[in-house]
Amino acid sequence: MAESKKEQAPNNGAGTRRRGDVLENAILQAAWDELETTGYNRLTMEAVAVRAQTNKTAVYRRWPNKAQLIIAALIKFAPKPSLEAADMGDLRTDVLTFLQGIFKPLQAIGAETIHGLMSEYPGKEHPMSKPLPPRSEDALFAAMKAIVGNAEKRGELQPDRLPERVISLPVDLLRYEMLTTHGSVSEDIVVQIVDELFLPLVKAVAQAE
């Protein structure tokens, strides 16, 4: 009798109403799925709610807008590059493997999403969780510094000769290419960046004899 109100429990027969982390994860998962199938621009809060089998209210209770929601979804579900600096014996190999390792993760997020986020994001008055952090806090930059540090320890480079701009050059250019190339970026861009730009530069500035 009292059960008649349930009208065929809408989910599985077990505990019906999700809460807290369970619901939060379901929403983030839905946002990530929606992002992959629909793309950032056409993604709507309502579609995310529907896919998560909940409603907009539950979404807005947690994230105030689309940008914040998607950032949270990226943090949780986007493929993360390995940030441990490979240490294989020479600088070229280390940088190449590192860049190749971040290539696919960057590509998985996609230019449309980045542009959308950076376009919509408040920026001012919002010093938290930006899509692209300043260089000093950038994990990819830190990884490159570690790689260069290893090469210095091995004696490949004279210490402290490389300006920050040189160290960040490969990651910056890779990101630039991802942002501005509609369609897919060929993976050999990584090799070009290393062999035509980074290594000649290193050689000119700081290579030990």
Place this chain on the structure above:
Amino acid sequence: MAESKKEQAPNNGAGTRRRGDVLENAILQAAWDELETTGYNRLTMEAVAVRAQTNKTAVYRRWPNKAQLIIAALIKFAPKPSLEAADMGDLRTDVLTFLQGIFKPLQAIGAETIHGLMSEYPGKEHPMSKPLPPRSEDALFAAMKAIVGNAEKRGELQPDRLPERVISLPVDLLRYEMLTTHGSVSEDIVVQIVDELFLPLVKAVAQAE
């Protein structure tokens, strides 16, 4: 009597209804003004129409969406960099003056607008008038090639030694910085790019003895 319908001619007393290029320019001017005061995201077609003292219909008759309208406004009103390669006697001066010349125009457009355009722009199936053209058609790249060519003629560089990536490096990095730096980019980034990256690279690869 028949004049009573005019209700105090809303514009100047002279020819009332604008057409063709006059109206088109008024709309583009309004779009440009609106872009500068409101910003790309919050700019609406209706606001442009109101500022141009016309209505949405007249706008949509000419441009199918916001992105196209803004691109047209940029082409007409955005400050254009000088594309003639300076030829002052040495490569460093030429590249510096060139980069400094494109600095302000790039900054005038602004990251928000570029991100918005690149986010909304169809891209696929639309091979026309992209915000960022491919390198081969990029006017800034062509200018850099001319500058390098001048240096080769002077004997500063050995001819045909510089890969395209080296030539486009300064412009690419400058654009990257403009796109990813919220707030204002300091102008000495230009000097850094030239002195820490481009010139050492040129020296390493192609400088004549």
Place this chain on the structure above:
DNA sequence: AGAGTACGGTACGTACCGTACCTTATATGA
């Protein structure tokens, strides 16, 4: 058991989009 919390669900007001429709001014040329 009771009380607070947070989800489910709906409905609403707002904003903007893009289009349809009609009226009216202007350019053109027969």
Place this chain on the structure above:
DNA sequence: TCATATAAGGTACGGTACGTACCGTACTCT
């Protein structure tokens, strides 16, 4: 000079998405 086509002015609409309010109801916790 008048007729006609064109394009402007202007309004109104359907549609979509946003973000919020409200309320009933399940769940949690003590």
